[in-house]
Amino acid sequence: MALExxxxxxxVPGGGEVAAEERERPRDEDPGGEPGTGIPGAEDTxxxxxxxxxxxxxxxxxxxxxxxxxxxxxxxxxxxxxxxEGVLGFLRSELEVLRRGERRGLLRPVLADxxxxxxxxxxxxxxxxxxxxxxxxxxxxxxYAETIELTLESHGVITYVPGGDDRFDPRLHRRVGGEPTxxxxxxxxxxxxxxxxxxxxxxNSPIAPAEVTVFAPAKATEGEQ
Numbered sequence: 241m242a243l244e245x246x247x248x249x250x251x252v253p254g255g256g257e258v259a260a261e262e263r264e265r266p267r268d269e270d271p272g273g274e275p276g277t278g279i280p281g282a283e284d285t286x287x288x289x290x291x292x293x294x295x296x297x298x299x300x301x302x303x304x305x306x307x308x309x310x311x312x313x314x315x316x317x318x319x320x321x322x323x324x325e326g327v328l329g330f331l332r333s334e335l336e337v338l339r340r341g342e343r344r345g346l347l348r349p350v351l352a353d354x355x356x357x358x359x360x361x362x363x364x365x366x367x368x369x370x371x372x373x374x375x376x377x378x379x380x381x382x383x384y385a386e387t388i389e390l391t392l393e394s395h396g397v398i399t400y401v402p403g404g405d406d407r408f409d410p411r412l413h414r415r416v417g418g419e420p421t422x423x424x425x426x427x428x429x430x431x432x433x434x435x436x437x438x439x440x441x442x443x444n445s446p447i448a449p450a451e452v453t454v455f456a457p458a459k460a461t462e463g464e465q
Contacts, residue, residue, distance in 0.1 A: 350391065397438055399438055400439050402452055413430065429454070437450030
């Protein structure tokens, strides 16, 4: 009995008082917990909460900066577009000048020949004799036609006259009339030439097809009439 009284009444060496203090300490003062809660680690949880989102004023500032940037980019784009339009307009004008010069260069020989032809016609008209008749007029006109023919040949264009035994070719001929015939073998052949044709030598294509009349069977011709 004496031993039991000593163990209860006297402090235990090496930690008996500490144990008593722990029993007497209230739960609100638990280390590592939030005061008044008794939950360990509550203060650490409060410190790790996410920060508040951006305010309306900061969002408006960002939107205004973005709008100003877009407006600046738009102005620079329109300025570059105006510069491009100016360059394109200048190039178009230069191209038109070059085209006019090219056309003038190509047509200059023809224009020179036409000028000479006009001069020849005026000089011949002034030197016509008083007894100038139709035969002489026809010969004079033929001479002018030959001059024009030489001018065309110098520029790659020749005249052609279809033969009487040639078949009608819509590529080279233009039908301006028909001639009835009783011979079936002549049907589709050229009967007469009304006007010569003009052929481009380099392209091998007619500039103006020859105007011709074509043989047709007599019955077909009467039926057309």
